[in-house]
Amino acid sequence: MSALVALDPRRHRSLRFDAAAAGRGRAIAQLGRGEIALAACDMPLCLAKDSGTGRFNLVALMALGGDNLFAGAAGFHATYMPQAVLLGAFRLAEGGTGLAIDPTDAALGARGAALVDGEGAAPLVAELRGALQRLVEDVTAARALADALARHRLLRAWRLVLRRADAREHALDGLYTIDEAALAVLDDDAVAALHREGALAAAAVIAASRHQVERLRQLHAAANPDDRLTVHELADD
Amino acid sequence: MAANQRHDDALVTQVVVVGGGSAGWIAACRLAAQAQRTRSGVAVTLVESARIPTVGVGEGTWPTMRNTLAKIGISETDFVRGCDAAFKQGARFAGWTDDSPGEGYYHPLNPPAGATELDLAPHWLAQSDAPGAEDFATWVDFQATLCDAGLAPKSITTPEWVGQANYAYHLDAGKFAALLRAHAVERLGVRHVIGDVARVEQGEGGDVTALVLADGAVIAGDLFVDCTGFAALLIGGVYEVPFRRCGDVLFADRAIALQVPYDSEDAPITCHTVSTAQAAGWIWDIGLWTRRGVGHVYSSAHVSDDAAEAALRRYVGPAADSLTARRITIDGGHRERFWQNNVVAVGLSAGFIEPLEASALMLIEASMDAVADRLPRTRGAMHVAARQFNAAFTHHWARIIEFLKLHYAITKRTDTDFWRDNASPATWPDGLAERLELWRTQPPAPQDFDHAREVFSWPSYQYVLHGMRFDARYARIDPAAPESALARRHRARAERARAEAMQRLPRHRDLIRAVREHGLQAV
Numbered sequence: 001m002s003a004l005v006a007l008d009p010r011r012h013r014s015l016r017f018d019a020a021a022a023g024r025g026r027a028i029a030q031l032g033r034g035e036i037a038l039a040a041c042d043m044p045l046c047l048a049k050d051s052g053t054g055r056f057n058l059v060a061l062m063a064l065g066g067d068n069l070f071a072g073a074a075g076f077h078a079t080y081m082p083q084a085v086l087l088g089a090f091r092l093a094e095g096g097t098g099l100a101i102d103p104t105d106a107a108l109g110a111r112g113a114a115l116v117d118g119e120g121a122a123p124l125v126a127e128l129r130g131a132l133q134r135l136v137e138d139v140t141a142a143r144a145l146a147d148a149l150a151r152h153r154l155l156r157a158w159r160l161v162l163r164r165a166d167a168r169e170h171a172l173d174g175l176y177t178i179d180e181a182a183l184a185v186l187d188d189d190a191v192a193a194l195h196r197e198g199a200l201a202a203a204a205v206i207a208a209s210r211h212q213v214e215r216l217r218q219l220h221a222a223a224n225p226d227d228r229l230t231v232h233e234l235a236d237d
Numbered sequence: 238m239a240a241n242q243r244h245d246d247a248l249v250t251q252v253v254v255v256g257g258g259s260a261g262w263i264a265a266c267r268l269a270a271q272a273q274r275t276r277s278g279v280a281v282t283l284v285e286s287a288r289i290p291t292v293g294v295g296e297g298t299w300p301t302m303r304n305t306l307a308k309i310g311i312s313e314t315d316f317v318r319g320c321d322a323a324f325k326q327g328a329r330f331a332g333w334t335d336d337s338p339g340e341g342y343y344h345p346l347n348p349p350a351g352a353t354e355l356d357l358a359p360h361w362l363a364q365s366d367a368p369g370a371e372d373f374a375t376w377v378d379f380q381a382t383l384c385d386a387g388l389a390p391k392s393i394t395t396p397e398w399v400g401q402a403n404y405a406y407h408l409d410a411g412k413f414a415a416l417l418r419a420h421a422v423e424r425l426g427v428r429h430v431i432g433d434v435a436r437v438e439q440g441e442g443g444d445v446t447a448l449v450l451a452d453g454a455v456i457a458g459d460l461f462v463d464c465t466g467f468a469a470l471l472i473g474g475v476y477e478v479p480f481r482r483c484g485d486v487l488f489a490d491r492a493i494a495l496q497v498p499y500d501s502e503d504a505p506i507t508c509h510t511v512s513t514a515q516a517a518g519w520i521w522d523i524g525l526w527t528r529r530g531v532g533h534v535y536s537s538a539h540v541s542d543d544a545a546e547a548a549l550r551r552y553v554g555p556a557a558d559s560l561t562a563r564r565i566t567i568d569g570g571h572r573e574r575f576w577q578n579n580v581v582a583v584g585l586s587a588g589f590i591e592p593l594e595a596s597a598l599m600l601i602e603a604s605m606d607a608v609a610d611r612l613p614r615t616r617g618a619m620h621v622a623a624r625q626f627n628a629a630f631t632h633h634w635a636r637i638i639e640f641l642k643l644h645y646a647i648t649k650r651t652d653t654d655f656w657r658d659n660a661s662p663a664t665w666p667d668g669l670a671e672r673l674e675l676w677r678t679q680p681p682a683p684q685d686f687d688h689a690r691e692v693f694s695w696p697s698y699q700y701v702l703h704g705m706r707f708d709a710r711y712a713r714i715d716p717a718a719p720e721s722a723l724a725r726r727h728r729a730r731a732e733r734a735r736a737e738a739m740q741r742l743p744r745h746r747d748l749i750r751a752v753r754e755h756g757l758q759a760v
Contacts, residue, residue, distance in 0.1 A: 049393075049758065050394075051393075051394060053393060053751065053754070053755040054392075054393035054394045054395075054751065054755050054756070054757060054758055055755055055756075055758075150758055150760075153759050153760075155759075155760050156760055174394070179760075
């Protein structure tokens with residue numbers, strides 16, 4: 001999101017939204033709590049810190065140090081597209097159409113559904129605003145989940161190192177995952193409290209989704225036959 | 238079984254901490270946290286007088302405090318919020334070498350680059366006469382640059398207790414004791430008794446067996462930790478362990494303190510202690526979240542109290558006009574023994590010294606590391622523990638006095654009797670005089686010290702010696718020698734760390750605000 005501007009029906013009369021083109025260039029996507037089970041079908045889920053607050057956000061990993069491995073010229077090839085990917089070209093705004101856009105986003109261009117209808121916003125704009133509002137709420141819920149997991153010290157650094165055929169290495173820093181060892185020794189009261197919040201089930205799905213890194217590796221190998229890489233997880237300190 | 242054997246076999250299960258200042262609550266927390274961690278069954282009671290105010294020693298810590306708080310189980314976020322704490326990356330000593338405008342040097346908390354592999358001092362010295370050469374602290378490490386720029390040692394995404402640069406804290410001592418008290422009582426199960434000690438009961442061999450409080454309550458124990466401050470109720474009052482003064486070496490015997498508000502809510506918070514030399518002492522200046530703590534430490538033999546207060550107020554400026562100064566007497570020195578029978582003195586009851594290197598809280602922590610982590614299981618084991626403790630802390634006190642004297646001894650100032658007297662070798666401890674002679678031709682190294690774990694190790698000596706332009710002439714190292722290549726590699730690494738830190742680290746106040754608002758993560 002580099003150049004947000006308010007959606008202006010006069011200025012953006014010809015602009016269209018192509019949902020299938022969304023996600024190009026995005027390596028990670030923030031997730032809402034309600035998306036955990038869906039996104040885990042395709043992607044490794046993990047946590048990353050917000051640079052301004054240090055708090056954890058739930059994210060889906062969609063690349064291994066390069067382009068988004070699900071977003072190709074023919075569309076987004078996954079069983080589920082995270083809402084933050086789908087809506088990545090848009091933000092809620094005050095006044096006017098109530099929507100801001102990033103005109104440089106790959107999902108906006110000459111193809112797809114119209115954003116402007118005559119002199120005003122097309123009905124799609126209201127749908128997008130509604131989806132953005134639901135996403136904000138869902139992301140807030142995901143942050144609360146992450147806060148609870150962090151408060152119980154159930155997170156650990158997840159250090160991935162990508163090793164190429166020529167032995168060059170590239171580390172993916174700043175990712176965190178479920179500390180299953182800590183989860184195994186959690187005291188009974190905390191287990192009960194987290195279970196009632198639904199946090200334990202979520203934690204289990206997030207932990208299991210780590211293995212989708214292999215799916216990313218396979219997608220990378222298919223897309224880059226000359227750039228084979230292996231993925232290694234460094235032991236936590 | 239002989240009475241002596243029964244006495245020696247008695248298990249240590251009840252520990253009584255006497256006194257409720259920083260020392261008392263650190264002691265209680267360390268003991269209780271250790272008991273909780275090991276499920277040793279040791280019970281901890283803290284007896285605190287309602288009438289005797291705490292002295293509030295030390296608003297500066299060492300990096301060791303991070304480890305202490307982690308062991309106690311207080312999060313860094315709770316600590317920063319609860320104590321109005323700020324981060325500290327070392328100290329800048331202004332006007333200590335000479336009194337020319339702008340003169341000063343840093344003693345950062347980072348060791349010199351590559352300290353575990355090589356000594357950069359000879360390499361720095363070899364180029365130090367070149368035009369535009371950097372000072373020692375800047376040449377061997379990047380932390381002085383962070384301090385100059387007002388940047389923090391970590392960012393909000395850095396886990397708690399971890400830093401891109403080494404760090405300690407500045408804190409509000411009163412709030413620190415309150416935070417520890419709440420944690421000790423509510424989380425660690427410390428029994429808190431408020432009452433004045435009216436009588437001390439002693440048993441076999443002179444051991445303290447119980448405290449009798451003014452209301453008649455009897456507090457029995459197997460080990461007593463004397464944290465009663467200057468009163469030294471047990472180590473001095475009961476055992477009359479002599480006090481070894483050091484006023485012949487360190488002349489400061491008074492301090493005057495002011496709490497100075499910031500000019501604005503967004504005023505920068507200095508991320509290091511500023512110690513500015515004066516005619517007969519020095520002024521400390523530390524930044525907390527809410528205010529600055531500023532004070533003048535001085536020798537009453539060299540300046541009057543009123544003149545010292547006037548100097549302090551001049552330093553602070555108009556902001557001092559409405560502030561009330563607090564005067565403190567410094568009776569510098571320490572006990573000849575710190576552990577006697579079943580009483581161990583921790584904090585001011587053990588000793589006190591001017592806060593030039595913020596050693597007060599560190600000594601409390603080090604004492605409790607020795608006591609809590611190696612708590613004697615039986616009364617008999619206490620004989621050995623006491624002997625080890627006394628030997629270690631007699632050594633530590635001597636070395637602290639020596640290191641503090643170093644700051645004065647190698648001054649080039651001759652403007653007042655205070656500085657001339659300090660520079661007189663007649664006032665130097667023998668060990669310091671001997672080592673200074675050695676260090677004229679070779680840099681301080683680990684081999685120069687008796688203990689593997691010195692409180693001030695060789696990098697600290699190097700920062701002060703070279704910061705004060707000590708006249709050293711080391712053997713020349715060939716630039717083509719393998720060690721010169723290694724030195725260049727470490728220097729290059731330090732330069733990269735400097736560039737990255739300068740780009741990524743936040744303003745000090747911005748970090749504290751973020752910690753207060755959002756907290757630091759554990760990982």
